[in-house]
Amino acid sequence: MSDLGPNFSSRPVLRINLKAIKANYKAIQSLVGKTTHVAAAVKADAYGLGAERVGRTLYGAGCRNFFVATAGEGKILRGSIGDNASIYVLNGPAPRDLTLYFGSNLKPVINSLVQARIWAEAASAAKHPPYSAIHIDTGINRLGFPMDELERLSKNKNLQEQLQFDLIMSHLACAPDKDNPANAAQLKAFRMAAAKLPLKPMSLTNTAGTYLGKPYHFQMVRPGIGLYGGISTTDPSQEKITPAVSLMAPVLQVKTLKAGESLGYNATFTATKDTKIAIVGAGYADGIPISASSNSDGYFGHATLQNKRAPILGRVSMDLTALDITHLKKTPRIGDWAEFLGGNLEEDAKSCQTLNYEMLTRLSSRARREYL
Amino acid sequence: MSDLGPNFSSRPVLRINLKAIKANYKAIQSLVGKTTHVAAAVKADAYGLGAERVGRTLYGAGCRNFFVATAGEGKILRGSIGDNASIYVLNGPAPRDLTLYFGSNLKPVINSLVQARIWAEAASAAKHPPYSAIHIDTGINRLGFPMDELERLSKNKNLQEQLQFDLIMSHLACAPDKDNPANAAQLKAFRMAAAKLPLKPMSLTNTAGTYLGKPYHFQMVRPGIGLYGGISTTDPSQEKITPAVSLMAPVLQVKTLKAGESLGYNATFTATKDTKIAIVGAGYADGIPISASSNSDGYFGHATLQNKRAPILGRVSMDLTALDITHLKKTPRIGDWAEFLGGNLEEDAKSCQTLNYEMLTRLSSRARREYL
Numbered sequence: 001m002s003d004l005g006p007n008f009s010s011r012p013v014l015r016i017n018l019k020a021i022k023a024n025y026k027a028i029q030s031l032v033g034k035t036t037h038v039a040a041a042v043k044a045d046a047y048g049l050g051a052e053r054v055g056r057t058l059y060g061a062g063c064r065n066f067f068v069a070t071a072g073e074g075k076i077l078r079g080s081i082g083d084n085a086s087i088y089v090l091n092g093p094a095p096r097d098l099t100l101y102f103g104s105n106l107k108p109v110i111n112s113l114v115q116a117r118i119w120a121e122a123a124s125a126a127k128h129p130p131y132s133a134i135h136i137d138t139g140i141n142r143l144g145f146p147m148d149e150l151e152r153l154s155k156n157k158n159l160q161e162q163l164q165f166d167l168i169m170s171h172l173a174c175a176p177d178k179d180n181p182a183n184a185a186q187l188k189a190f191r192m193a194a195a196k197l198p199l200k201p202m203s204l205t206n207t208a209g210t211y212l213g214k215p216y217h218f219q220m221v222r223p224g225i226g227l228y229g230g231i232s233t234t235d236p237s238q239e240k241i242t243p244a245v246s247l248m249a250p251v252l253q254v255k256t257l258k259a260g261e262s263l264g265y266n267a268t269f270t271a272t273k274d275t276k277i278a279i280v281g282a283g284y285a286d287g288i289p290i291s292a293s294s295n296s297d298g299y300f301g302h303a304t305l306q307n308k309r310a311p312i313l314g315r316v317s318m319d320l321t322a323l324d325i326t327h328l329k330k331t332p333r334i335g336d337w338a339e340f341l342g343g344n345l346e347e348d349a350k351s352c353q354t355l356n357y358e359m360l361t362r363l364s365s366r367a368r369r370e371y372l
Numbered sequence: 373m374s375d376l377g378p379n380f381s382s383r384p385v386l387r388i389n390l391k392a393i394k395a396n397y398k399a400i401q402s403l404v405g406k407t408t409h410v411a412a413a414v415k416a417d418a419y420g421l422g423a424e425r426v427g428r429t430l431y432g433a434g435c436r437n438f439f440v441a442t443a444g445e446g447k448i449l450r451g452s453i454g455d456n457a458s459i460y461v462l463n464g465p466a467p468r469d470l471t472l473y474f475g476s477n478l479k480p481v482i483n484s485l486v487q488a489r490i491w492a493e494a495a496s497a498a499k500h501p502p503y504s505a506i507h508i509d510t511g512i513n514r515l516g517f518p519m520d521e522l523e524r525l526s527k528n529k530n531l532q533e534q535l536q537f538d539l540i541m542s543h544l545a546c547a548p549d550k551d552n553p554a555n556a557a558q559l560k561a562f563r564m565a566a567a568k569l570p571l572k573p574m575s576l577t578n579t580a581g582t583y584l585g586k587p588y589h590f591q592m593v594r595p596g597i598g599l600y601g602g603i604s605t606t607d608p609s610q611e612k613i614t615p616a617v618s619l620m621a622p623v624l625q626v627k628t629l630k631a632g633e634s635l636g637y638n639a640t641f642t643a644t645k646d647t648k649i650a651i652v653g654a655g656y657a658d659g660i661p662i663s664a665s666s667n668s669d670g671y672f673g674h675a676t677l678q679n680k681r682a683p684i685l686g687r688v689s690m691d692l693t694a695l696d697i698t699h700l701k702k703t704p705r706i707g708d709w710a711e712f713l714g715g716n717l718e719e720d721a722k723s724c725q726t727l728n729y730e731m732l733t734r735l736s737s738r739a740r741r742e743y744l
Contacts, residue, residue: 174638
């Protein structure tokens, strides 16, 4: 069986480079300097990469403040990183989640007066309630105190006392684009709004915002995508980011399409000449979007095999993808690996009409996680 | 707090209607008649709905043949449904997976001579090896024996003996389109190819293929999407399918955009008039695609609130989505549920430029599974 590669499984592998994640953390820490703490957004299971392992890695790199979306995510993270770090829950307190907050010492991000009252009531009844954060909406119009509600909070010293917040934060809408005047407008609004509250550490930016310069950093920045090797701004040259994720799919079969033969569902690809293909064991259920399929206008997504591009042919299937390997010098063996994402994350996202963020978060749990 | 709804969590909920899945199984069984067994494709974690619970439900409905993609999936399913059913592994045997096949009594689908040799060698050394299936490629040009390899298998009685296959199968490329001549061509090719092998039960079709009529059914059909409430053909009127999945997201905050204000990342939506919005706790990390975002041409995706459509405004975020609720009679309370997917699965998929299959498989594990 000379066509059979090394000992392999038909299960795809998600290769996650923890050293790269650590290096990306250090790079952002260098960028913002020692007086600004680099927190980490590890919500959505650390953008699909595994919040427990990623959380421990970042803790090892010096991170002591983490952001998750839900209290359930916070509980899992707490179990992994231990007690010596803050975990903030961005989506804010909800009645059914309160036991999670107290049980795992999670800090709720308070986004509204309704959430403030939920938390104030619960915290008043507790002996040592966790601190909280106040999130001010300075223009993204997503979660966060609108200005009128912030006014009411600023006048209600009793409520402020009950909330015991240790951080005032906001979130930028247009940070990837340095020249967008919305950034300066949000910065100004944030300063003015925070001034209505008692003096606390402040935090405004995600990864992209760290590149907007010192005035945006305050006491804490909260990168996510940059830690995971994703480019976040319109000027990649300024970003010292190391790719951290590859989806590896084993070659399951090699065959030759004769000119005129079609391939895959709805026969969306027809060979114009004899074409050698590899069927690899990963599909859209693993995170290779259907939008990476080829169509009559040409190729879209691709994988890397033998350090060469292997374009996707036909429609990506749920568990399988067909690659054009006609141009490779050696026919791949069964069990050889085709690499998706990796250093091509941004290009892949673009060709799939989406963002690197979504390419990461949609990686499924079927692939075996392999941490380097 | 009159604006606060019932006891709620900020975690989204995936509501899976097992009764609907059972009803869909029965409907397909009625369609194909009693002489054809209805197997179930439960690969990719039962299209994202949870293979263990779904598998047990289908077993309870009478299903005794299941199809998964990888041996790892097979092992999990075996633990859930017990020993009295066949589990076929579509991606075929790989050296590192062999212990899983023998340990969990999984039947490999043999797609090529290479896979035949891998399995023959392993099975010969085992005392009671599982049976296998032979998968013939009749035109989809994905996995499966090409005709030249099938010829060689047909002449190698010794190899056939070692494989001990109990099923001969193939897979249709264009089944959704009744009038596509590729269907009849594959049917004919399948009959001719199978005739080269010893007489065994045969299986050709997925959900869509069951609507092509009796000649396509053979001894076994293998629906997937139809079980999970998805429409599979270009003629929905013929399909008696009950929706089975809703993604429920809690309302976390309600606010009003003034005319001229923008919303979300890159400010892709700007209100032309005062607009009431609800920020709900689910985003693309939960399976609401970024492609469901609104753009300057109009709305794309939507949710259902108070039995009315609530269009998505601006770009879907990782953990959050903004909905237009200006037209609702009552302002939703915090903690009220917005429903995604449900009866709108196909329409949603279309508006997101994808397929109902991908809408299901990309549902993440962050949402709490609630089985009805």
